[in-house]
Amino acid sequence: MKRLLILVPLLAFLLLAGFLAVGLRHDPQVVPSPLVGKPAPLFSLPRLDDPQRAFSPAELRGQVWLFNVWASWCAPCREEHGVLLKLAASRVAPIVGMNYKDQREKALIWLKQGGGDPYLVSVTDTHGRVGIDYGVYGVPETYVIDKAGVIRYKQIGPLTEQVVAEKLLPLIMELKAE
Numbered sequence: 001m002k003r004l005l006i007l008v009p010l011l012a013f014l015l016l017a018g019f020l021a022v023g024l025r026h027d028p029q030v031v032p033s034p035l036v037g038k039p040a041p042l043f044s045l046p047r048l049d050d051p052q053r054a055f056s057p058a059e060l061r062g063q064v065w066l067f068n069v070w071a072s073w074c075a076p077c078r079e080e081h082g083v084l085l086k087l088a089a090s091r092v093a094p095i096v097g098m099n100y101k102d103q104r105e106k107a108l109i110w111l112k113q114g115g116g117d118p119y120l121v122s123v124t125d126t127h128g129r130v131g132i133d134y135g136v137y138g139v140p141e142t143y144v145i146d147k148a149g150v151i152r153y154k155q156i157g158p159l160t161e162q163v164v165a166e167k168l169l170p171l172i173m174e175l176k177a178e
Helices: 002-024 075-090 104-113 129-133 161-177
Strands: 065-070 095-100 121-125 141-145 151-156
Touching (some): 075 095, 075 161, 095 129, 121 129
Parallel strands (some): 095 121
Antiparallel strands (some): 141 151
């Protein structure tokens, strides 16, 4: 009986060590999105440039497009801005921006000071409700949405030239060919 009591803590320790070992093998930067492979949540939000007009993803049905979540208070968004400007200039796919939990005036100034506006249109999600629907928990985040309106990829964190070249462009070209 005493031997059994000694084995219980040992087995519990080995089980815990096994779970920790498996967890350490995962990249903490990779967070799988439950939305990949599912229809992008629909919304209608006011445009940043003209709050009296709204934009809805339904306007881009039939096109492959990018949805980039950004904010003027976001330092990593500044890092990726140049990459977005180059991507927009390539005209490989329209980019829709969602200004997240920000002030309109600050966002407009930020776009002017950042070297330009890479977005076909930017919308404002002042209270973060649409962000919740998209599973946004930090900015920047970028989604690739296919012709049918399905999310096919989610990039957490800033886009880099490497991510664009190795992941986004090949995926966009594949989706456009479908």
